[in-house]
Amino acid sequence: MPYTFDPRKSAWDGTPIEQWEPSKWKQWKGKQADEPAKIEREYLRIKHAIHQANAALSLDRVKIRLKLTSAKSIGLQGTFPCKPGDVGKQGSPNKQYTISCGFAASDAGVKMAVLKARELDLSLITKQFQWTPELLGKQAQKIEVIHDINSGKLISELIQEYEREFWKTHEQNRRGIRTWETHYIRHLKKLPQDVPMSAQALEIALEKTQPNTSSRFFLVWQLKKFCEFCGIDDFKTIHAYATPKPHPTIRKIPTDEEIIQGFTKIGLPLSVYTSKENITQPEQWQWAYGMLATYGLRPHELFAVDIAAFINPANTFHLVNLNPRLTDGTKTGERSCGIPPLHPHWVDLFKLKDIRFPHNEGKLNNKTAKLYIKFRTADTGFRPYDLRHAYAIRGHRLRVPIKTMADYMGHTVQEHTKTYQRWMNEDTNLAIYQEVVIHRQGTTKEAMKERINELEAENLALKAENATLRSLLVQHQLGELLI
Incomplete structure (x- = not known):
């Protein structure tokens, strides 16, 4: 059989093969000899396998899809940041591309394509996606890339180049800085800085983390991206240390009674500490605590509260509005609506209209860190972010619609159901059943x-x-x- 045969142009009984239902591939007969008919059925079978793989990816909310780019190859289709020198519609920074990664149209090719689709989707979610020569393909030869394979460069110099490339696709604001510090440099600091890149340098960094931990998982992920940037495609050392992403530990979310008790604890002075943060009036820490507990704010959003709007007499429902300009942006921008107190009586109980910001100087990250320190030294038994989880569960117990609660909390419905409702343990679910039913x-x-x-x-x-x-x-x- 000649290799130039293209099954996509075949037809049988008046029906073109592209209009045939792939799930019925066994019923395809074909007009030609046995060998072409086998090739045509195999094409339909792989097409059906790709359809099933895409359905599974859709259920897992993976936004990358498999696509037959030819009769013999499988590509990946999705919306990615624009390639170097490219621009999306109406100036958008993103554009839909079909990436050819060289996967054959076979069962093994489908499995490899699915793994690559999940990998690319994770890189998009964590804001770590980059166009590498592997993804650019032939276009990599037409554009100037900085991924020079230069064994003479020190790791610290490579990291500096990596950072310059990072800022080409990220805004230099508080959110961008936090992304670089949290998802990039935090892991790359584990590498020895004054030596060239090598397998031994990778091992030194990987040995600093424990297997089956989130630290090891994200370090492996970042080192792989960094090696791709440096033009290194041998990941044997990294794969040897690879570990599955561990499931998060179950949080102990405070009950409403424990939150009220914590309000008293956080106001108690600690005589063994003499810092300005400790000698601050107790009422100031209590006010910050009460705002986090009553409105489910992210800790850094406390400093973005529009105080004038909050204490305005016309604000009869005690809504809180955030002004991202006060903190150079918030995690998800401005809320689409004001944030209400799910327990309105807490506004009076915690005296929230009597504004008392704690003495908390420095950068926003430092201010937020001091909140965590205060919670720990006051022995509240939980962290500031746990108050946000409690707010989410409180809304569920009060039967507030999920979409409404997601708007209050400033994230998507998917994030609300994925992240926050998983913290509801057996006791919480039983309490909800007792209350609601x-x-x-x-x-x-x-x-x-x-x-x-x-x-x-x-x-x-x-x-x-x-x-x-x-x-x-x-x-x-x-x-x-x-x-």
């Missing part, structure tokens, strides 16, 4: 009985009033007859 049923029966009694009494009163009106009408009619 059993308690509601009990109060409904009592309310129905009470309502029935009210209606019966109202009915008797109406009957008596009706009888009185009839009596008056009869008397009036008799009076007219006598006249």
